Amino acid sequence: MIKPAIFSTRQLFQAARTILDEHFQVDYWKGDKLSRADLLKHVADKDGLVCLLTEKVDEELLSAAPKLRIAATVSVGYDNIDVPACTKHKVVATNTPGVLDDTTADFAWTLLMAVARRLLEGDSWMRSGTWNGWDLDQLVGGDVWGKTLGILGFGRIGRGVARRALGFQMRVLYNDAVRAPADVEKELNAEFVDRDRLFRESDFISLHVPLLPDTRHLISKDNLEKMKRTAFLVNTSRGPVVDEAALAEALENGKIAGAALDVFEHEPKVHPALLTRKDVILTPHMASASLDTRTKMAVMAANNVVALFEGRRPPNALNADALGLK
Ligand code: GLV
Numbered sequence: 202m203i204k205p206a207i208f209s210t211r212q213l214f215q216a217a218r219t220i221l222d223e224h225f226q227v228d229y230w231k232g233d234k235l236s237r238a239d240l241l242k243h244v245a246d247k248d249g250l251v252c253l254l255t256e257k258v259d260e261e262l263l264s265a266a267p268k269l270r271i272a273a274t275v276s277v278g279y280d281n282i283d284v285p286a287c288t289k290h291k292v293v294a295t296n297t298p299g300v301l302d303d304t305t306a307d308f309a310w311t312l313l314m315a316v317a318r319r320l321l322e323g324d325s326w327m328r329s330g331t332w333n334g335w336d337l338d339q340l341v342g343g344d345v346w347g348k349t350l351g352i353l354g355f356g357r358i359g360r361g362v363a364r365r366a367l368g369f370q371m372r373v374l375y376n377d378a379v380r381a382p383a384d385v386e387k388e389l390n391a392e393f394v395d396r397d398r399l400f401r402e403s404d405f406i407s408l409h410v411p412l413l414p415d416t417r418h419l420i421s422k423d424n425l426e427k428m429k430r431t432a433f434l435v436n437t438s439r440g441p442v443v444d445e446a447a448l449a450e451a452l453e454n455g456k457i458a459g460a461a462l463d464v465f466e467h468e469p470k471v472h473p474a475l476l477t478r479k480d481v482i483l484t485p486h487m488a489s490a491s492l493d494t495r496t497k498m499a500v501m502a503a504n505n506v507v508a509l510f511e512g513r514r515p516p517n518a519l520n521a522d523a524l525g526l527k
Contacts, residue, residue: 205248205510210235210256211275217499224507225249241265249506251275251499255468258282263290271509273502277301277489278439279519280412288523295505295517299357300497301489306361308488309407309437312461316433316482317343317405343404343431343458346370351403353396353419354410354438355381362407363389374399378415400427405435412439420444425451433459437488440465449474452481463488 207225212218221227228243235256244250244266252258254276263269263286271293274282279296287294315321319342326332326340346369352359355377363373373391375381380393396419399406406428410416420434420443428434434457436443445466451457452475459480465471468486475481489495505515514526 205270206246207249207251207506208243208247209251210240210253211251213251213275213499213503214496216496217503220500220503220507221251224510244269249273249510251502251506252281254278254281256281258287258292258294260286263287263292271295271506271515273505273515275498275502278411280439282519284519285523288520291524293505293509293515293521293524293526294519295502295515296519297498297501298517300501301494302357302361304491304494305358305437305488306365308463308490309358309362309409309435310365312435312437312463312482312484313405313407313433314345316435316459316461316480317345321482322479343433345405348372348404349374349402351375351399351406352391353377353399353406353408354416355391356409358437359407359409360385360389360391362409363391374403377410396424397427400424401429403432404429405433407435408438408442410438410442412441417441418444418447420448422447422450425456428457430455430457432457433461435461437463440468445472445475448472449478452478 204224204226207221207227209227209229212229240256241262244262246268247266248268249271250269251273254274258272258281260283269292272282272287273295275297277296277298282294284294319340323340349372350366352362352373352375355375359375366373367390373389374394375391376394376396376399386393425447443466448460449472452460461482463484464486471483501517505517508515514521518526
């Protein structure tokens with residue numbers, strides 16, 4: 202029997218390859234950077250696609266791949282996938298929710314602590330060989346414990362960030378399109394507030410919203426103006442949630458105290474005004490990057506593809522109902 206043909210835009214991890222290789226004929230992209238032209242060329246005759254958030258699955262790609270039945274992104278965010286277009290082309294779209302929540306929440310906290318306590322400035326100073334010894338006012342930063350943490354987006358990751366705040370005796374405010382059940386609010390000691398109050402009262406704001414029309418540039422000039430001058434912003438969600446030019450201006454004018462960004466408006470580019478600032482920490486979209494978690498994500502994507510070709514509903518299908526999958 203001929204095995205279905207899959208294009209994987211990366212080599213993936215061995216655990217995921219083992220699953221895919223058992224069921225499919227897999228073309229793993231071997232080159233450095235996959236161009237759009239190469240993506241379209243390699244997917245053209247394939248039955249399935251395993252891709253990353255950097256690859257757009259849109260009308261153009263779907264039209265170029267008439268046999269395609271599934272597009273499995275190895276990411277929880279799926280703003281790279283035009284799900285309605287997939288449905289129109291009868292292509293199942295899947296993502297990898299759940300397995301990266303705690304790893305991402307850990308990293309949001311890594312950034313939060315690092316920016317508040319000026320970790321990277323301390324590290325650079327030590328490496329420069331110019332530190333002369335302890336002094337009272339060196340690298341004084343903001344406290345974390347006992348402060349108010351505002352969480353925008355209270356899904357699995359946002360809740361994970363709130364759970365970690367319990368150990369720091371923080372007050373937690375959150376906003377989300379949907380209010381969490383009372384038992385969750387109680388367990389996490391989190392208070393539902395409107396966005397305005399969250400901006401005004403938080404000492405830290407951590408972003409955990411998906412990228413949607415309503416969340417694009419949620420961190421705008423106007424909202425930055427509402428924040429405390431001593432507040433810090435942390436973004437591990439999607440870059441375009443922050444208006445980077447407005448953020449750079451707010452930092453320059455002392456409207457907020459600092460920012461730690463793992464995602465960027467125009468990845469891999471960063472707004473040049475942010476690059477030179479000491480009150481900003483920049484990391485390369487790595488919040489879910491633990492070996493265990495990235496492996497689980499790849500395995501999850503592989504299992505979604507296997508499920509479809511075995512006639513089962515892929516566990517993480519985004520358009521299962523629209524496609525009438527049982
Ligand atoms: C990473 O950003 C993801 O969406 O998994």
